[in-house]
Amino acid sequence: MLKCFSFFMLLWSSGVINAQTFFHGTIASGGKPLTDITIIVGNTGRGTKSDTNGYYLITNIPKGSHHIKYSGVGYYTHNVRINFTTDTVLKNIELSESSSQLKEVVVTGVSRATELRSNPVPVAVITKQQMERTVNNNIIDAITKGVPGVTAVTTGPNVSKPFIRGLGYNRVLTLYDGIRQEGQQWGDEHGIEVDQYGISRAEVVKGPASLTYGSDALAGVVNLIPYVPVNNSRVVTGDLTTDYHTNNGLIAASIGLAYKPSAWKYALRATAKSAHNYRNAIDGYVYNTAYQEYILSGMARVDKKWGYSQFSATVYDNKQEIPDGSRDSITRRFTMQVAEGASDDIKDRPLAPQDWLSSYGVTPIHQHIQHYRLYNKTEVKLGNGLFNSMLGWQQSVRREYNHPTLPQQAGLYVVLNTLNYDFRYNLPSLKGWETAIGLNGIYQTNTSRDATDFPIPDYNLFDIGAFLFLKKSFGKIDVSGGLRYDTRHIDWPDFFVGTNASNRFEQKADPNNSTGSRLQFPEFKHIYNGVSGSLGLTYNVSERLLLKANVARGYRAPNITEIGSNGLDPGAHIVYLGNRSFDPEFSLQEDIGLIAYLNDADVQVELFNNNIQNYIYQSRLDDEQGNPVIIVPGNVTYQYQQSAAQLYGGELTVNLHPRSMKWLTINNSLAYVTGINKNEALRAQSNDAAKYLPFIPPLHLRSQAKAGLNKSYGMFSKICVIAGIDMYAAQNRYYGLNDTETATPGYTLVNAGLSSTIKTRAGKPLFDLSVQADNLFDVAYQSNLSRLKYFEYYSTSPNGRKGIYNMGRNISFKIIVPF
Structure with missing residues (x-):
């Protein structure tokens, strides 16, 4: 009765009950309604998604025979052909669960x-x-x-x-x-x-x-695709999510609201997070790793016969402490900076107060990151073609406070404004060819404000590119590819730095009155160009076996820090030195893959080989005696290098889902990559140390077993138990020249979790609960991709451990309350 009432209310609200074809029904699996299932009506351009009750409604379908496709994540795609000869068509669908993502x-x-x-x-x-x-x-x-x-x-x-x-x-x-x-x-x-x-x-x-x-x-x-509500009623829906982590005391809360009174739909989300310093078995509490984060986002979207238009905005505010790793040489307890310049002996600082280590407050040495975003996305149906446009504005405000004697004075204060634009047109299909053309890019300005450190200049950047994309199926073979041309203009004027008479720190100087100041960034203008493209095919051996191959040429213009940097980034504790003569990077990557969907398993193999011209990377700068060059005390100096490079490797995924045990899935993956440095001049200094590229992850094996119980046990339903391991091999292939990187021992982490839906006695869901234990056995380890591994100021250590270790055991709790 309720469904009938809802249906006729929808007809009434449309105002055109006698002029439309109404196609509606419900979608379920095992008798339970399914939300967010996509329903597409052939080539009519008509489609929708099911709501929280599994209900869907599509109007304005031309009469005739149409192919209907029902698809959703975790379910087999259902296809049916319906002859629309009446004004109202009812179709209720039952979908079967599937762990395969081939139809995704x-x-x-x-x-x-x-x-x-x-x-x-x-x-x-x-x-x-x-x-x-x-x-x-x-x-x-x-x-x-x-x-x-x-x-x-x-x-x-x-x-x-x-x-x-x-x-x-x-x-x-x-x-x-x-x-x-x-x-x-x-x-x-x-x-x-x-x-x-x-x-x-x-x-x-x-x-x-x-x-x-x-x-x-x-x-x-x-x-990262944000949630777009699919509710079709004049009722406010949403969810409340809360998180708590035992290791760093993270407390998080997020509330989302959605409302659809008409053709317009609205969504709003507010999130707050706060955490104190994290800890591990070696370092105890790691001083200055606390943070506070606040985010607000909103969306308004209208869906019409001609397409849709969506307006969205986000506000992000984060205060993040800045660790530097200074310690007492005997006790290895963390110390805090209280002085500056010649008065600051990094090896003779006072100990960080014990109550600060578990405090949720933010210390004077921190960074403040703010990000604002406003954009519009519009899709317009032009006959059998489709035009998409996107216009957006972003502002990133980044302040880093590194002066304990003057805590209100930012060391780094930069404001980045960006205009995004993207226009593309999907042409009508012609003899099976799907064709798209597009034009997109950004306009960007960066400005330093009231700061004392200037690692990069103020600059202007304009980027534009055009592309052509083609796709066609030839029987069992799907072919796609295209070409693109890009051009990027970047420039900045002379940038002078002088001394602030009131605080004796450096400040940005007036370029029209540079007396008593120094030229830190000479004027620069350059245009970078690049051609990129790709060509690939998928061979559908059968519905369950596919072979894939793709070759692609990529392009990247050097970023601002690589070509323009010349100073201290206080948050990174690194003095960066760029190179104005760098050329763009170009890569040529070959990919081959195999996907097999078997009765009891999914198998996926991906192999790649990537050759890069003009690869840019950092290397620690040493003097002629092999000692680190120290431009700013307590900070390491890195200079950018450029050379040829090669990366190759692959991933293997084997997901087991035995039909005889439908409640069990075992997901396994293996990832491997090797990065070869082809800079012959550096390898001539030391082939072993300079042979490999920096920041290359080691061999990684992940295995996870998940047991889902379909029965209800009192107030608990949809119970899911998860147990898994993460194994990281030792990384002995690293960029070791000038001790830029060091070897990293291997380690294994054990994780476990439990999730369930909590319901009332009447069977109504109240909330979803997840409990998870990461690094269950509190293993002391260092990831080779953790920058904190290299935060060390002593050549020896009384406990034989150097640098900062990753997070220890962490038990976390999450509750999601839908409404």
Whole structure:
């Protein structure tokens, strides 16, 4: 009765009951309604998603015979043909569960939504359900746990920079809802400015994706797709998520609201996180790793016959402490900086107060990262074609406070403004060819404000590129590829630095009155150009066996720190020296893959070989005697290098789902990459030390068993038990010249978890509960991708341990309350 009432209310609200064809029904699995299932009606351009009750409604379907496709993550795709001869068609569908993702539809790195099975480029998907069933410190954490070949360079638990197959920083393009994230990603010491609780799925392209995105997608793309509500009623819906971590006392709360009164739908989310210093068995509490994070996001979207238009905005505010690793040489307890310059003896500082180590407050030595985003995405149906546009504005404000004698004075204070634009047109299909053309890029300005350190100049950047993408199926073979041309203009005027008479620190000087100041960044103008492209095919041997091959040429212009840096980044504790003569990087990567969906297992093999011209990387700068060059006391000096490089390796995934034990899945993955430095001049100094590239992850094996119990036990239902191991081999292939990196021992981490839906006696779900234990046996380890490993000021240590260790045992609790 309620469904009938809802249906006729929808007819009445449309105002055109006699002029439309109404196609509606419910979607379920095992008698339970399914939400967020996609329903597409042939080539009509009509489609929708099921709501929280499994209900769907599509209007304005032309009469005639149409192919209907029902698809959703974790379920077999259901196809049916329906002849629409009446005004109202009712179709209730039952879907079967599946652990295979072959039918998963992706939108990243392609011209239009494409099934994974037909895409020759390696792409991985992390769903909202997968993210909700695990507890993570940040969104990049969730991705590294779920995608083989993706790792992260970290500076503590809340700072993670994504790396794909050994390449990171500006080589990995991070997108938010398809818009390139611009937050001064050249810096080591702050993470991605995104709300992890507001992401519905993440798509990862492993390999050059410059074809559709241009510069900075040399290694691949991480596309973070925010949640778009699908509710169709005039009722406010949402969820409340809370997190607590025992190791660093993380307390997090996030509330999301959604409302759809008409053709418009609205969503709002607010998130707050706070954590004190993390700890491990070697270091105890790691001083100055606490943080506070606040995020607000909102969306308004209208869906019409002609397409849709969506307006979104986000506000991000993060205060993150800055560890420097200074300690007492005997007790190895952490010390705190209280003086500066000649008065600051880094090996004779006072001990950090004990009550500060477990305090949620932020110390004077910290950074303040703010990020603001406003954008519009619009899709317009033009006959059988589709036009998409995106216009966005972002502002990143980054302040780093490193003056204990003057805590209100920022050492680094830069403001980055970015305008994003993207226009693309999917032409009508012609003889089976799907064709798309596009134009996109950014305009960017960076300005230093009231600061004392100036690692990069003020600069202007304009980037534009055009592409052509083609796709066609020839029987069992799907072919896709295209070409792109990019140009980037970057310039800055003379940048002078003088002395501030009031505090004796340096300050930005007036270029029109440079008396008594020095020229830190001479004027610079340059134009970088690049051609990129790809060509690949998928051979559908059968419905369950696929072979893939792809070759792609990627392009990346040097970033601002690589060509322009000349000073201290106080948050990184590094003096960077760039090179104005650098050329763009170009890569040529070959990928081959095999996917087999068997009765009791999914098997996926991906192999790659990547040759890079003009590869840019950091190397510690030493003098002629082999001693580190110290320009600023207590800070290491790194100079950028450029040479040829080669990276090769692959990933193997074997997911077991025995039909005789439908309650059990065992997911296994193996990832390996080797990075070869082809700089012959450096290898001539020491072939062993300079043979390999920096920041290359070791061999990584992950295995996880998951048991799902379909029965209810009192108030507990949908019980899921998870146990797994992460094995990291020793990394003895590292960039060791001038002790830039050192060997890293291998280690194994054991993790376990339990999740369940808590319901009332009447069977109504109340909330979802997850309990997870990471590093269950409190193993003391150092990741070779942790920058804190190298925060050490002594040549010897009384306990034989040097640098800072990663987080110890952490038991976390998550509660999600839907409403």
